[in-house]
Amino acid sequence: MPRTPPGSQSSLRAANRDRVLGVLRREGSLAQAEIARLTGLSPATVSNIVGELRESGDVDVRPAVSGGRRAVRVSLSRRSGVVIGLDFGHRHLRVAIGDLAHEVLAEDVVDIDVDHQAQEGIATAGRLVDDLLGRLAVDRADVVGVGMGLPGPIDAVTGAVGSSAILPGWVGVPAAAQMSERLGLPVRVDNDANLGALAELHWGAGQGVRDLAYLKASTGVGSGLVIDGRVHRGGAGTAGEIGHTTLDENGSVCRCGNRGCLETIVGTSVLLESLRTSHGPDLTVRGMIDRAVAGDAGCARVVSDAGRAIGNAAANLCNLLNPQMIVVGGDLAAAGETLLEPMRQVVHRFAVPAAVPTIVAGVLGERAEVLGALALVLREGEPIPR
Ligand SMILES: [Zn+2]
Numbered sequence: 001m002p003r004t005p006p007g008s009q010s011s012l013r014a015a016n017r018d019r020v021l022g023v024l025r026r027e028g029s030l031a032q033a034e035i036a037r038l039t040g041l042s043p044a045t046v047s048n049i050v051g052e053l054r055e056s057g058d059v060d061v062r063p064a065v066s067g068g069r070r071a072v073r074v075s076l077s078r079r080s081g082v083v084i085g086l087d088f089g090h091r092h093l094r095v096a097i098g099d100l101a102h103e104v105l106a107e108d109v110v111d112i113d114v115d116h117q118a119q120e121g122i123a124t125a126g127r128l129v130d131d132l133l134g135r136l137a138v139d140r141a142d143v144v145g146v147g148m149g150l151p152g153p154i155d156a157v158t159g160a161v162g163s164s165a166i167l168p169g170w171v172g173v174p175a176a177a178q179m180s181e182r183l184g185l186p187v188r189v190d191n192d193a194n195l196g197a198l199a200e201l202h203w204g205a206g207q208g209v210r211d212l213a214y215l216k217a218s219t220g221v222g223s224g225l226v227i228d229g230r231v232h233r234g235g236a237g238t239a240g241e242i243g244h245t246t247l248d249e250n251g252s253v254c255r256c257g258n259r260g261c262l263e264t265i266v267g268t269s270v271l272l273e274s275l276r277t278s279h280g281p282d283l284t285v286r287g288m289i290d291r292a293v294a295g296d297a298g299c300a301r302v303v304s305d306a307g308r309a310i311g312n313a314a315a316n317l318c319n320l321l322n323p324q325m326i327v328v329g330g331d332l333a334a335a336g337e338t339l340l341e342p343m344r345q346v347v348h349r350f351a352v353p354a355a356v357p358t359i360v361a362g363v364l365g366e367r368a369e370v371l372g373a374l375a376l377v378l379r380e381g382e383p384i385p386r
Pocket residue numbers: 243244245254255256257258261263
């Protein structure tokens with residue numbers, strides 16, 4: 001609530017100050033000229049507000065060189081708080097704490113059992129968060145919010161986890177509410193592919209891109225869709241389920257009940273199974289990728305065929321949404337050009353020429369989702385109460 005009458009000189013100043021704080025929260029460290037451009041305020045007004053915020057200790061101002069010219073960069077100070085990111089994967093839980101200047105302060109990762117129940121996962125996350133806050137000597141009251149990623153669709157209305165073959169112990173669990181109760185902090189949940197999209201958009205391969213699709217190719221296949229700079233989640237929160245694109249009407253039955261979904265063709269367990277006779281039962285995903293890149297004919301064939309199948313589904317996505325860029329993440333992305341070149345060839349073949357995007361591997365690797373969880377709070381969270 002405004003503390004001053006609306007329309008008054010001081011309420012205008014407060015509104016302008018909040019605009020400056022808002023863009024710093026979303027974008028991290030900025031030059032004053034960038035703050036002026038993003039807020040629409042005049043350089044003189046920005047300069048005055050930054051001076052006041054520096055005086056009150058809300059922002060830090062550091063000298064920097066930009067385009068060969070000396071400039072200063074402004075960012076929110078540690079006094080403004082920290083954010084926490086959690087990422088539950090197939091066999092891991094990763095936790096990161098970042099400040100509002102968008103620097104990661106501490107990070108940890110532990111192995112978890114694939115078949116764990118949600119309650120165990122929540123308890124483990126609680127311990128890791130307590131430990132990291134203790135190590136950083138950060139008070140819980142200074143945590144602005146928590147972002148959390150899960151590998152499954154999140155119901156937009158109930159916040160419950162939908163079907164997930166990847167973490168079956170979480171299905172039907174209102175994850176945000178339960179994690180929030182354990183941590184005593186506000187928690188927002190999103191699926192892992194949306195978080196990968198946010199992270200690559202903000203810190204990775206997709207910086208400066210307005211329309212982007214992030215494809216996560218691992219145990220399952222999901223996509224995060226960014227339309228005009230914002231993640232598109234759809235009416236029920238299930239937008240981007242590209243893994244269930246039908247590629248073979250007579251193919252194997254998928255966990256969704258259909259036949260021949262992309263996921264039944266390129267899920268990493270399916271790829272390993274196809275190499276079982278030739279390469280033995282002990283081959284790991286990493287081993288398959290390393291051999292494919294090193295030129296092993298069988299592994300290279302399996303990975304490049306996966307690239308072609310993903311390209312098929314991606315071509316339809318390009319015709320529908322016309323992303324400027326597709327960023328490929330997840331375990332398979334480590335195969336680089338062995339995966340991407342066949343994918344590009346198929347997209348070229350089946351997408352209308354004007355819709356063919358740049359296709360690249362993500363640059364954030366296995367940290368993409370936890371960084372996306374931080375970005376979820378920084379970029380889409382509620383404004384900081386003050
Ligand atoms: Zn399916």
